[in-house]
Amino acid sequence: VLGMELAALVALTLLLGALVVLVALAVGKRKEEIREETETAGPASKKPKQEKQRIRKEKASQHTFSHPLLAAALKSHSGNVTCLDFSSNGKYLASCADDRTVRIWSTKDFLEREHKCLRANVELDHATLVRFSPDSRAFITWLANGDTIRIFKMMKKEDGTFSFKAAPEDFPQKHKATILNIGIAETGKFIMSASTDTNIHIWDLKGEILASINTNQMTNSYAAVSPCGRFVASCGFTPDVKVWEVCFGKGGEFKEVARAFDLKGHSAGVHAFAFSNDSHRMVTVSKDGTWKLWNTDVEYKKQQDPYLMKTVPCTSSEGSRVALSPDGRVVAISDGCNVAMYNTASGELEEELHSVHSQEISDLRFDINGRFLACSGDKAIRVFHNAPGYRAAIRDMQDMLKKAQNEGMKQRLQQQISEAQSTLDTVLAGPVEGKTPPPQRNWL
Numbered sequence: 443v444l445g446m447e448l449a450a451l452v453a454l455t456l457l458l459g460a461l462v463v464l465v466a467l468a469v470g471k472r473k474e475e476i477r478e479e480t481e482t483a484g485p486a487s488k489k490p491k492q493e494k495q496r497i498r499k500e501k502a503s504q505h506t507f508s509h510p511l512l513a514a515a516l517k518s519h520s521g522n523v524t525c526l527d528f529s530s531n532g533k534y535l536a537s538c539a540d541d542r543t544v545r546i547w548s549t550k551d552f553l554e555r556e557h558k559c560l561r562a563n564v565e566l567d568h569a570t571l572v573r574f575s576p577d578s579r580a581f582i583t584w585l586a587n588g589d590t591i592r593i594f595k596m597m598k599k600e601d602g603t604f605s606f607k608a609a610p611e612d613f614p615q616k617h618k619a620t621i622l623n624i625g626i627a628e629t630g631k632f633i634m635s636a637s638t639d640t641n642i643h644i645w646d647l648k649g650e651i652l653a654s655i656n657t658n659q660m661t662n663s664y665a666a667v668s669p670c671g672r673f674v675a676s677c678g679f680t681p682d683v684k685v686w687e688v689c690f691g692k693g694g695e696f697k698e699v700a701r702a703f704d705l706k707g708h709s710a711g712v713h714a715f716a717f718s719n720d721s722h723r724m725v726t727v728s729k730d731g732t733w734k735l736w737n738t739d740v741e742y743k744k745q746q747d748p749y750l751m752k753t754v755p756c757t758s759s760e761g762s763r764v765a766l767s768p769d770g771r772v773v774a775i776s777d778g779c780n781v782a783m784y785n786t787a788s789g790e791l792e793e794e795l796h797s798v799h800s801q802e803i804s805d806l807r808f809d810i811n812g813r814f815l816a817c818s819g820d821k822a823i824r825v826f827h828n829a830p831g832y833r834a835a836i837r838d839m840q841d842m843l844k845k846a847q848n849e850g851m852k853q854r855l856q857q858q859i860s861e862a863q864s865t866l867d868t869v870l871a872g873p874v875e876g877k878t879p880p881p882q883r884n885w886l
């Protein structure tokens with residue numbers, strides 16, 4: 443009897459032991475869940491001490507970067523960000539990464555402490571490129587695995603946020619080489635896709651090819667649609683940048699892709715180019731060790747050629763990106779992990795931003811008002827105040843003031859100069875606790 447009792451006791455102990463283990467496991471699991479939740483919660487949430495240490499450790503292993511002109515660091519992606527695009531209504535910045543998401547950020551938030559974003563999932567794939575539609579209510583993506591274009595519609599919900607819906611069908615696969623860029627014309631009339639071989643396809647919005655261009659540049663290194671939506675341009679192994687006009691008839695029907703003009707002047711291949719917002723200026727950056735500013739405000743049909751305005755030495759490399767501020771006053775060029783900002787009128791190097799990202803810069807863009815420069819390279823997006831743009835605008839207004847004849851005009855200019863100067867001073871002073879951010883005037 444005693445033996446049986448003992449056996450029962452042992453069994454009970456074992457059972458209890460197993461229970462304890464199970465309970466411990468369950469509690470452990472719950473802790474894991476809580477840990478994940480606190481991870482995503484805002485900075486105000488209380489974190490256990492261990493948790494704080496862990497986060498501090500992770501932060502230390504991340505790339506840290508600070509600079510007086512840094513306005514914001516947007517950090518929600520868990521993968522490398524490969525592309526950025528500002529919507530033409532000025533409200534949003536879209537970014538995509540290899541974490542299978544596209545994020546939509548509010549530009550209004552840039553100077554706030556927190557940067558909220560909306561997330562669109564790219565099912566069973568990820569987007570490497572993203573571009574807003576002209577009405578800012580849809581975006582197109584390039585699918586890394588699907589090797590084609592997918593359109594997403596943004597539907598406004600009652601609470602003012604969006605839900606995202608992919609079009610029922612992706613575009614057909616047409617490119618055989620690595621994709622370089624995609625774009626939608628601001629006119630809403632066509633979509634462009636370009637690959638590293640010499641192919642550019644022009645599509646209608648339903649995914650039918652309207653025309654294909656052979657750039658004859660050996661290999662393409664960059665291609666883009668102009669912000670006015672009239673032109674498509676490409677550069678590559680050969681030194682000339684080629685520009686085409688995509689022509690439509692009066693009834694909106696597609697007519698042809700016609701050669702418009704070339705930018706001839708570099709002595710080696712061209713890494714990249716950019717347009718000003720009205721397409722009256724272009725900037726190019728080349729392997730020949732220079733960037734060039736061009737006046738492209740020409741009537742090419744009357745045999746007018748674009749002309750070179752400026753050539754400035756700069757460092758660049760394969761994969762360098764270039765951005766031109768909307769007003770054409772500032773050019774930003776990436777070289778590896780660094781960014782340089784130049785005044786286009788004087789050619790002066792005004793800002794050097796070193797090691798902005800831990801990896802090569804993947805994209806570089808000014809916002810539509812020219813207040814900010816955004817760039818990507820690792821998981822973060824960094825947004826800089828366009829101080830060279832503010833300074834250039836002030837200088838231009840000072841020149842106008844010297845020439846101004848009438849008193850009213852002089853007073854208005856003086857007023858604008860002092861406003862611009864105080865905005866620039868506030869920007870340079872950086873955020874002050876409890877102080878409101880600088881007024882966001884559109885005087886640039």
Ligand SMILES: *[C@@H]1O[C@H](CO)[C@@H](O)[C@H](O)[C@H]1NC(C)=O
Pocket residue numbers: 520521522540801
């Ligand atoms: C980001 O890119 C780097 C370099 O290509 C790579 O080592 C890293 O694993 C990537 N990170 C993610 C999360 O994909």
Ligand SMILES: *[C@@H]1O[C@H](CO)[C@@H](O)[C@H](O)[C@H]1NC(C)=O
Pocket residue numbers: 719720768769810811812886
């Ligand atoms: C270009 O940008 C400037 C400065 O932000 C703005 O004043 C102008 O209206 C823009 N032009 C076009 C065509 O968008």
